[in-house]
Amino acid sequence: MSHSTSLFIELLKRDQRYKAEAYAFVYEALSYAQDILELGKKEQHKPISKEKENPAAIKSSEQNAVTETDFSNHISGQELCKAARDYAITQYGFLAKTVLNSLGIRKTDDIGNIVYNLISIGQMRKAPQDSREDFSNIFDFETTFDETYQIHL
Secondary structure, three states, rough: OOOOHHHHHHHHHHHOOOOOHHHHHHHHHHHHHHOOOOOOOOOOOOOOOOOOOOOHHHHHHHHHHOHHHHHHOOOOOHHHHHHHHHHHHHHHHOOOOHHHHHHHOHHHHHHHHHHHHHHHHHOOOOOOOOOOOHHHHOOHHHHHHHHOOOOOO
């Protein structure tokens, strides 16, 4: 068993609110956000060095600094929640809320909890400006899933 697999199994034991499939759903929603919705696509930038500073100090700080290129595909918590909503509707239609609820996902805060659980075991990263509150009350599951789904003939 790989180290990441054992960490994931420990995570599932430690936080039993969410099924393993809930974590897979969040990964799929992230992929949907980046690949289909093309969220997080930024022009990559190199760090700007200051000419008058000590070149050795600049090189050292650049090696240790988190740069924009480290998060070139980063999307915000709000964007991930909205992408998860769209992905769930695309995948499960009028059963989206039922499916997500069966996985333990009942509100957008749950998506944030899953993301931060994955961050805790090194399977996702966060930007310095990210926080759990970014996932808080982005939309209401009751109204979003019940009012937005339409059957197209």
